[in-house]
Amino acid sequence: ELKVEQNPLFLSMQEGKNYTIYCNYSTTSDRLYWYRQDPGKSLESLFVLLSNGAVKQEGRLMASLDTKARLSTLHITAAVHDLSATYFCAGRWGGNNDMRFGAGTRLTVKP
């Protein structure tokens, strides 16, 4: 069974700063997802990473995948308050259709 671990679980940062959220997973995963969740809201898909070395960027967020290290990262560049949310990574493995989620990283960006 795939286990997904994120760190940190809580992240408070100043606007304009950079930071990285880490997502480790326990077994071979054929794809890795990043989602954003605002309080009381649903999950918004940010990135789907399909292969080793995949890097995707959208605005101030950049996600990467290292399948050999079983590690994905979500890098935040020059954070702004609007990025405050909980970010989840999730993996899929073995042809299964379900996703296994990490515990989430609650990001707070302070002015």
Place this chain on the structure above:
Amino acid sequence: EPEVTQTPSHQVTQMGQEVILRCVPISNHLYFYWYRQILGQKVEFLVSFYNNEISEKSEIFDDQFSVERPDGSNFTLKIRSTKLEDSAMYFCASSEEVGLAGEASYNEQFFGPGTRLTVL
């Protein structure tokens, strides 16, 4: 833009009662899912459904739970006899397998807004 919808947005029920949560997946999607999120915790997979049958289910999805696609648009989750610990946000999701044969399929899952279930 097509989206997954869910009703009701909030359901309050007494312990032991049956509830049915409803979802309308995106119309051309083939796979349907239910997830739950207990307040402040991570999202947990319950069940996936394809071609009118369950394709996978987690250990959470016991005999109290069932899913159905009663018509061409709705996808429902029934909890037969609710327990206090069933209180959670329940998310429906759907996906469309894309890609040519032999290629890794994309399987991006789109989530609905959720139904908050409160069991008293």
